[in-house]
Amino acid sequence: MKSEKEKMLAGELYDASDPQLVAERAAAQKICSNLNCQTLESDQKRSLINELFGVDTDISLTPPFYCDYGRNIRLGRRVYFNFNCVVLDVAEVSIGDNVLVGPGVQILTASHPLDSTLRRQGQEFGIPVVIENDVWIGAGAIICPGVTIGAKSVIGAGSVVTKNIGSGVLAVGNPCKVIRDIA
Template sequence: MKTEKEKMLAGELYNPLDKELSDDRLRTRLLLKELNDTREDKEEERSRIIEDLIPNANEGLWLQPPFYCDYGTNMVVGEKVFFNFNCVVLDVAQVTIGSRTLLGPNVQIYTATHPMNHKERASGLEFSKPISIGEDVWVGGSAIICPGVSIGNRSVIGAGSVVTKDIPAGVFAAGNPCKVIRHLDQDE
């Protein structure tokens, strides 16, 4: 029989109030409190906290506090990724972010979702869909990335966009819902 955590990571309906998951989120909240309270000149302390918070991050991850996430352990982050102020990552499922990707202030990445059927939703169970953001992507401020979305390498997502469907590589996409505006030249 699967644990609630195994169900969560498999994208199946799971109970978010499960003790193991609640304990994991509490650990994360305490690390986030530490991170968000660090002074700007305490780089070594921030680095230590980030290593504990997001163990699957590569070199050069920059999180500009405040930053928020559900678990941190379900994030896989490439090299030299930048999160500007006030980003939120609901990493109930895996969130993969490629190297050199830039996320503007207030970007929100949501893998968590709920059943459309009101009876299932009333049960308190939820599920998740993984998100993948490629390399060299720029996500403008206040964009929202919805569950199950992939964004291709080198793409740019306009500020305030709501990304509800996959975005291919090498495009500028914007709007609500987000759609491809134009293809980018290789030199752009």
């Protein structure tokens, strides 16, 4: 029988109130809270970032930053998160090299069943998000569950990305649509 965490990571319906998941979220929230303290020395900040993501990483971020688990975020090199970003990482979030994430961006993998009975039972699921190399996501954009953003693309500020975006394009709006090639 699969644990709730195994179900969560497999994209199956799972119970988010499972004690293991609650404890792991609480641990990530504690790290985020400490990370978001503006008085940290750079070595303290680096230590907390590495603890949150579970790897030694060269990511840069400007607090505040929030996530569910941290450990489900796969980071390339030279990734930057600006102020007030949120990553709901109940499924894997894969971020390539040289990715710029503007202030107030939300990257969401968490979703809920359309069936209200399942929602009342506390069931939810996640769908992975992929952001390829050299992407720039403008301020306030929302990246919805299951989306892939292709390499060298730019997502305009305030966009709501509900479908995959190809490589080398400028995409904007709600819903986000490609408006032209840029590469």
